[in-house]
Amino acid sequence: METVTNLLFGFSICLQPNNLLYCFVGVLLGTLVGVLPGISSASAIALLIPITIKIPPESSVIMLCGIMYGALYGGSTTSILVNVPGEAASVITSLDGYKMARQGRAGPALGISAMGSFIAGTISIFGLIFFARFLANFALRFGPPEYFSLIVFSFTILTLAMSGDIVKGAITAVLGVAMGTVGLDPTAGSHRFTFGWPSLMDGFGLVQVVIGLFGVSEVLLSLESYVKTEVYDKKIKGLFPTLRDWRDSIFPILRGTGIGFFMGIIPGIGVVLPTFLSYGLEKKISRHPEKFGKGFIAGVAAPEAANNAAAEGALIPMLSLGIPSGASTAILLGALMIYGIQPGPLLITESPTVFWGLVASLYIGNMMLLVLNLPLIGVWVRLLKLPYRLLSVLILLICLIGSYSISYMPADIIVMTIFGLVGYIAKKTDFELTPMVFGLVLGPMLETALRRSLILSKGSGTIFFTRPISLVFILLAMAVLAWPLFRKGMGKVRIARAL
């Protein structure tokens, strides 16, 4: 009963005209960045943070979250129509989605993608309500050692899930943590690595770093390698899937929702991996695995449901533990801190307007996306026909204004440009950048937890192994690290047996 009352309270916040407008702007901008190549939801969220500082926190969070899941809808549109996924989470959708478009079935592909996402989003909201409260209550038992171990566990998962090369993933994550040490020392209050530069006194600005790493570098790379793609030109008809399409899709949608949601809860997993897993599962259990990759609607429905459910599942560790799941949630976490809200176990009780307003907005936002996006598909297609060089210069200009308007210091533009170069080189040398943002956001938390734990234990590292919750996280982290070695070993055994 209490949950229903709280949910109604959330709707009363979200249905206020100004919040509805922010939600609408968020999902619309999200879809736009999802459609456009060269700009990710992470950089779009970072770009909007300076603008949202002036508005109430609940409105800001509603808008920024709208960008996150709106981008997933937009990303699938380009996957299906152009075979260019706007977001990494839509890569797998293009396998069957684009084939369907080529067969003249772009309408049902887009329709099932939007409706599957809506169903997944709606189911996940109830999961979010239940698990966020459960996890928040559990996290009240956490002290510094537990937080330290949990963050280490999240880092290991992220490093393994995000990058093909575990060493490179670990390097970027630790570099992010090292960057987080620049500025004021959280315990002693002394300056570290600031070199007398005023703009570094508060450390590297998250907004400038993210805009540089994701926005500027993506545009520079796209400008260099952009190839004009063939945009689907035919009139899109029959957006509503047929009864047979629904029969083929409904169970993949439900399974995709389950996989996406539960994988999204695990800190560090993000939204990309669940899409691959749900596609793989559908192919494995299908009675017609040969149809996958040739324009089968279940191959669109399952990953689309999975990515939307994972995006909402990822909000659970962010809101109830203060641990993000990927780049977008890391920036959302940073944004909440800028607004003076501390995500963690006490968020639900201390900032109910933010939590319940956000929960209700997920439902409203998903509904807006469903109602708006299907009729707007024609607009997105026309947008894709704009010359990319013109769009890119606009994106760069907005990146410049976004990083400058945080504190009106030209040095912020220089920081952004430097990180743009770092991101550009990192992408060319196959370094994954999300762990770096993750490290920058969680670095100060990790340092505080480690130093407090060492002070508590009078310098003994055994504190992480003698407290049960901390020990579980450490063991899980070790298991995650050992997993690739175990798989490699098993592969060798199989080859030896075969010989």
Next chain:
Amino acid sequence: MRREGYVGLFLCFASALFCYGAFTLGIGKLGRPGPGFFPLLTGLIVGTLSLVMIASSIRGSTSRETGREKLITIRTILSLVCLLLFGVLVEKAGFFVCSFLFIIFVLRANGVNKWPFLLFFAAVVCVGVFFFFNVFLEARLPLGILDVLRS
């Protein structure tokens, strides 16, 4: 050695500098860590991991990389210089002048050569973006040398 090896060498050097900086901040004791304790730890981890990367790069260098693209192109360097110049000049020259020149230079660097179109596009974007940010979003983008017109 492959490209990763050179990146590893750079990171190794950077982590050594970082560790030195952390050392000067004061490490403290295990029971009472100082401001340099955590940075030293991160510097050591980055250093160790970059050594692993260098080693694996040397081991893998026997298989030659083929068709490798350039690490950075002239076009990208020009775009980055434009971004830096924007940062350096924005307060003095103002948003209008800087963004107008920025758009022209970046588009020229990326192969847009029609001057009438360039000038028209740059002017429209500058006015549109300035109006959107300064009037609609109440940002304070500097007018710079055009401030004279206002007074």
